[in-house]
Amino acid sequence: MKIKIGAGILAFFALVAIFGPLFIGADPAATSDAGLQPPSAEHWLGTTQTGQDVLVQLVYGARVSLGVGVLSAVIATVLAVAVGLVGGYIGGAVDEVLSVLTNIFLVLPALPLIIVLAGYLPQRGVTSVAVVIAVTGWAWGARVLRAQTLSVRRRDFVQAARASGEGPLRIVFFEILPVLLPVIATSFLATVVSAILAEAGLSFLGLADLSTVSWGSMLYFAQNGQALLIGAWWWFIPPGLCIALIGTGLALVNFGIDEIANPRLRTIKVPRKARAS
Structure with missing residues (x-):
């Protein structure tokens, strides 16, 4: 039920982001003399101070905000999978180096680091902001995946693959990776939420490209x-x-995936007869 509700919310915003601009067709930056008009039949959600x-x-803004969130999550998840799985399986000096690198990014405060990096960007477009957010947001997922890999690599099917002569990379990406897909999905969804909030925070502080309309830039100009x-x-x-609804939808899908991956988290429905007795 949680996954259905969350997926419905996400599907709605995805359709709005993909097809909404095609149906509306208007320029989001176009101004008019109807400034600060409340919602009406002509302007369903009202207008801004300059009549937008x-x-x-x-x-x-849905297209930009969701685009930054998804792109950041994809980059951060790829980094987390590469660092977490490779370090956790290989161990030794490789794991030590990758663990130190992960710990450095975990210790550094994320938002101030994003602000500092964004301040040095020559161009503050969607891709640049997404890369900055991803670079600062992969460490948590890598730490979780490393811990899971340390546990999975001792299982019998991994030992059997190693005994049959399979290489380390094949074992990591064809034997261990499929087992950790629920964990990776959870990390991906959490990163999407963090990235959308980070983009909104950067835009609200004026550190993103304010010429591009996003939910964060709308809040910036409103403030x-x-x-x-x-x-x-x-x-x-x-x-x-x-932003709140997107976070709710992603959280519901995340909780649903957790319940599927861990049966102990599932809500047990008691039959009516048992409750009556």
């Missing part, structure tokens, strides 16, 4: 325009609510 349509910005003080709730609540 909030709904149009919200739809276009600069003092939307809260003037009562323009339609300017900042929609992007904040969308």
Whole structure:
């Protein structure tokens, strides 16, 4: 049930991000004389201080925010899998070096590091911001995967693969990796949430490309325009609510995957007859 609800939320926002701009067709940066208009039949979610349509910005912002989140999660997951699985299986000096590198990134505070790295970017486009977020967000997943690999590598099927003459890389990516797919999926979803929040934080602080409309840049301009003080709730609540809904959807899918991978977390439904007795 959790996976269905979460997947429904994610599917809705994915469809909005992919097909929404095609149906709306308007320019999210287009201004008009209808500034700070509340929601109406003409502007369903109202307008900003410069007359920009909030709904149009919200739809276009979904593509940027989700794109940064997914791209960051893909890069971070690839790094985490490479470092965690290789270090956990090979062990020795390789594992020590990779563990030290992982610990360094775990100790460093993520948000200040993202802010510092983003400040030195020559270009602050979607790809650049996604890479910065991924570089600072892979360590946690690598630590978890390393611990799981240390446990899995002692199992019989891994020993049998080693005895049959399979190479280390084949054992890591064809024997151990499939067993750890639920853990990898959980790490990926958690990274998507963190990346979306990080992108929103960078945009809110003015460190991202503010010429590109995203949910974070909408919050940035709403804060600069003092939307809260003037009562323009339609300017900042929609992007904040969308970020919250995306986080909820990803969390529900994550909990569902955990229940599938670990039967102890499943909710046991008691039959009505047993409850009546």
